Amino acid sequence: MSLVDLVRLAFSRLRTGRLRAALTMLGVIIGVASVVALVGVGQGTTSNITERLSSLGTNLLTISAAGAAGGAESTLTLGDAEALAGLDGIAGVAPESQAQAVVAADGETTTTSIIGTTEDYAAVRAFDVWQGTFLTDVAVERNLRVAVLGATTADDLGLDESSLGTEITIGGLPFKLIGILQPKGGATFADPDDQVMVPIGVVHKYLTGGDGVRTIGVSVAEQDQMTAVQSGITTLLRARHDLAAADDDDFSIFDQAQLLETASSISGTLTLLLGGIASISLVVGGIGIMNIMLVSVRERTREIGIRKAVGARGRDILLQFLIEALTLSGLGGILGVAVGLGVSALIARIGGISFAFSPTTLAVALLFSLAVGIVFGVWPARQAARLDPITALRYE
Amino acid sequence: MDTPIISLRGIGRTYDMGTVAVEALRSVDLDVAPGEFVAIIGPSGSGKSTLMHIIGCLDRPTAGTYRLAGAPVEDLDDDGLARVRSRTIGFVFQSYNLLPRTSALDNVVAPLLYQGVKRSDRVRRARAALERLGLADRMGHEPSELSGGQQQRVAVARALVSDPALILADEPTGNLDQASGHDVLEVFRELNRSGRTIVLITHDQEVAEAATRQVHIRDGRLVA
Ligand SMILES: Nc1ncnc2c1ncn2[C@@H]1O[C@H](COP(=O)(O)OP(=O)(O)O)[C@@H](O)[C@H]1O
Numbered sequence A: 001m002s003l004v005d006l007v008r009l010a011f012s013r014l015r016t017g018r019l020r021a022a023l024t025m026l027g028v029i030i031g032v033a034s035v036v037a038l039v040g041v042g043q044g045t046t047s048n049i050t051e052r053l054s055s056l057g058t059n060l061l062t063i064s065a066a067g068a069a070g071g072a073e074s075t076l077t078l079g080d081a082e083a084l085a086g087l088d089g090i091a092g093v094a095p096e097s098q099a100q101a102v103v104a105a106d107g108e109t110t111t112t113s114i115i116g117t118t119e120d121y122a123a124v125r126a127f128d129v130w131q132g133t134f135l136t137d138v139a140v141e142r143n144l145r146v147a148v149l150g151a152t153t154a155d156d157l158g159l160d161e162s163s164l165g166t167e168i169t170i171g172g173l174p175f176k177l178i179g180i181l182q183p184k185g186g187a188t189f190a191d192p193d194d195q196v197m198v199p200i201g202v203v204h205k206y207l208t209g210g211d212g213v214r215t216i217g218v219s220v221a222e223q224d225q226m227t228a229v230q231s232g233i234t235t236l237l238r239a240r241h242d243l244a245a246a247d248d249d250d251f252s253i254f255d256q257a258q259l260l261e262t263a264s265s266i267s268g269t270l271t272l273l274l275g276g277i278a279s280i281s282l283v284v285g286g287i288g289i290m291n292i293m294l295v296s297v298r299e300r301t302r303e304i305g306i307r308k309a310v311g312a313r314g315r316d317i318l319l320q321f322l323i324e325a326l327t328l329s330g331l332g333g334i335l336g337v338a339v340g341l342g343v344s345a346l347i348a349r350i351g352g353i354s355f356a357f358s359p360t361t362l363a364v365a366l367l368f369s370l371a372v373g374i375v376f377g378v379w380p381a382r383q384a385a386r387l388d389p390i391t392a393l394r395y396e
Numbered sequence B: 001m002d003t004p005i006i007s008l009r010g011i012g013r014t015y016d017m018g019t020v021a022v023e024a025l026r027s028v029d030l031d032v033a034p035g036e037f038v039a040i041i042g043p044s045g046s047g048k049s050t051l052m053h054i055i056g057c058l059d060r061p062t063a064g065t066y067r068l069a070g071a072p073v074e075d076l077d078d079d080g081l082a083r084v085r086s087r088t089i090g091f092v093f094q095s096y097n098l099l100p101r102t103s104a105l106d107n108v109v110a111p112l113l114y115q116g117v118k119r120s121d122r123v124r125r126a127r128a129a130l131e132r133l134g135l136a137d138r139m140g141h142e143p144s145e146l147s148g149g150q151q152q153r154v155a156v157a158r159a160l161v162s163d164p165a166l167i168l169a170d171e172p173t174g175n176l177d178q179a180s181g182h183d184v185l186e187v188f189r190e191l192n193r194s195g196r197t198i199v200l201i202t203h204d205q206e207v208a209e210a211a212t213r214q215v216h217i218r219d220g221r222l223v224a
């Protein structure tokens, strides 16, 4: 019997027992759908984190003042930042002071973060300039009232390249717009594109009213120097802050990349785990198929006898039942993939999580469901093939 | 006489029931020439079905030798027996034994599936067989939608479709009313007239009259 005939036979069989076929497939459908959905969402989250990782800035260390959120009472100073720049292995230092303020241009207003910083900021935080220039050393040194807008902020205010050189107001004060940044995207946490950058002295003078520095971003020249530079910074800052040996640090150093790497590996592990759990439900679906196939072999004992009497070999019967099991599991797999993609899309929409459509996952899920069909179909099929024709014909 | 199509020598079939052994057949010798229409007559339990199963290669004897069209059957494995059934033998059973929930046409197609006949040829041949048995307008019907006589005629069409040398019928009229039984026997007679070898099994002397030769069986032995 050719494969086409066997598949045709299997389908006509499934047609005569639609409800049973559907219920039998349900186990596989649920199994495959959960593998596709969970792995899809898991991989989406992982790739989100990875994306975010590369947009953070290379080899970035963030030094934060302990306790205070910034402003006058911060323990970090501009002097600290200047001193850090002298350390070995450091590529750039960008002190940051932050305030919230209303930004207005041409009748449009928005409230956003104003970051007071220096010319190193763009390099340290891995921002690219889209139009105009970033803050220059001259502007920072002379505390010029110039501003660079993040992509989202520029968009909110309806500003584009034609607006360069025009005046915007921040907290009511006029600033000259000198640049607009490229968007980074990846809005998992705060939108990195919704901010305005001005010289740090300007923020101190007009917005925070002190010379405290909230954070200092440090970009390390070489990846393998991260730890060494970190302890160099600790030693330097402890000395500058006159801390006794018993005192705790009054600042903290944060390696965001490392954190995200950990998060990404955790999320990867989680994805595997979820996929594994989902696969178990697929196996349960396979057992459902085996159960139904065994029942079917009993119910159709007479049919098997008849087929043998008209010339079927054991192999023909084996293949007939095996192909039936495979058709169930394969159809279940295809439907499961469809349901899984639907569910992932729904989760992605409702939960705001991105999900990765991975052809590999789909192929693996499909192959796995076929494998389930073979593994759980072969035993009932062998039972059927081994039946003695006379016993089968006499079976009531 | 030509080489017999069926040649049984000293055939025995013992069912081992654990403590007792049931001897369903004892030392049966039988030759059937090509083109014969033989009736095997005997009361219930005399071993008729057992004999037919052995002739039909559905079962193996526990003693004796069986040559089918000159070739010994003992040496064949299960696949070999299946091949013989597929090519050489057509069965008609008392209880029709049609595939349930399967159209008459697909039932008749079944033997051809296992011979590897092309799809278009299968359908053409199955239609021809059904037409020959006067079932042209019933091809799409499932067994449950057919009368007993019609079901048995579908079964005969199925036995014919692969053009086997030998047709074996076990009480083919047993479940039929007299008129349908007559029709089926008439079909056998006509098949025999066109040269086919037929072995008909029955407990009914009247049915056996349809055949050209009658063989009696009692307690597993052929009697004169
Ligand atoms: N599978 C079997 N196991 C045990 N005994 C059997 C089996 N098949 C048939 N027999 C016995 O063999 C004898 C002949 O049976 P069977 O060939 O069916 O007779 P018939 O068809 O003439 O009525 C009976 O006594 C029956 O009980």
Ligand SMILES: [Mg+2]
Pocket: B048, B049, B050, B170
């Ligand atoms: Mg009988």
